[in-house]
Amino acid sequence: MNLDFGPPVQAFRADVAAWLAANLPASPLPSVDTAEGFALHREWEARLAAAGLAAVSWPAEYGGRDASLLEWLVFEEEYHAAGGPVRVGQNGLFVLAPTLLAHGTAEQKARILPPMAAATEVWAQAWSEPDAGSDLAALRSRARRTDGGWLLSGQKTWSSRAVFADRAFGLFRSDPEEERHRGLTYLMFGLRADGVTVRPIPQLDGEPGFAEVFLDEVYVPDSDVIGEPGNGWRIAMSSAGHERGLPLRSPGRFTAAAARLARLWAGAGRPDDGIAGRVADAWIAARAYQLYGYQLASEPAGAAGPASGTGGAASGAQASLGKVFWSELDLSIHETALELLGPAAELKGTEASAWLDGYLFALAGPIYAGTNEIQRSLIAERVLGLPR
């Protein structure tokens, strides 16, 4: 494999690095799960969008740069290495957008993608319900036909950043008579529309990182259905592939974290009591995930560019492999860091406490985007071909 990416990609990398060096906020932004932090992250996204960097892999007509998968991977490496802020619009940018690019109408793409890139519209994912998490097809929220559209009723939960976000996308049961994976419709709705109640749920750190969303006869026009009514499950599985695969958690995030861990270890006097091996393992694993990304980029679909938002990034059951890998790697990087730091990690507001915040979030990695137990079943059945 030729890992010399050639002058255009190197130039793109240099441009991104230079822009980030000149524009990154001088100090870390407050948590995105606070009203103040959310607003500041939204402003940051607007600056990225103005520079054409909010969604580099999208087609230029929607605010992207037609970047190939390789260029997108390079952008992500630079972004995370520079310590760029959490992407407040991540559920929209990395889950809904590729879904719309693959299944949306021309009108939907033109209407929804530009404000998503500029973060004037931030999207939340409203899939989970109190009795439908791993078993998503058990969902009970309804979409009932009405003149020119649908009336949504029911309850969604664990919707990240929905407390402050503008709109949400989710699955609704439009035909209760049908078998459970059929009769589901993929719809988009406003979080401040009539009939919507959003109730915050605090996360481990006390901030309202989640919301429950209650819907009571919320009107949604036909133009906000993605794909055909009743075909929502198939489209949702393509969204899930983006959520589990490279797009939501790119390799750059982990190569940057592993490099920070190596610096932390060096700064702690390079202890060699077994922890050195764990630091090296984390670095090697992050590098392996990076090379896996490059491998995907070298395949024909990767070179094809923005057809799915991030070129040929892994999706389907293959994405489950990546999801288990990155979520367990993230946890092990943060556990090793906390061990190196000892009690210092518990001092709030210090550089060290960023590792504790990261650890609390890393604990959720094996749960969100479909739990790792479920991913292991998918890998067993669909990748390895083992019996159910």
Ligand SMILES: Cc1cc2nc3c(=O)[nH]c(=O)nc-3n(C[C@H](O)[C@H](O)[C@H](O)COP(=O)(O)OP(=O)(O)OC[C@H]3O[C@@H](n4cnc5c(N)ncnc54)[C@H](O)[C@@H]3O)c2cc1C
């Ligand atoms: C940080 C975070 C952010 C999230 N953000 C969102 C969001 O934005 N939008 C959204 O819709 N949802 C979101 N979720 C919800 C997430 O998708 C669900 O928590 C997840 O799918 C698991 O569902 P559940 O919580 O209902 O657990 P359950 O499905 O009740 O599972 C409980 C336990 O049982 C295990 N289990 C269940 N079924 C099986 C099986 N068949 N085989 C083996 N083990 C099984 C699970 O692995 C898990 O360990 C988020 C969750 C977290 C932690």
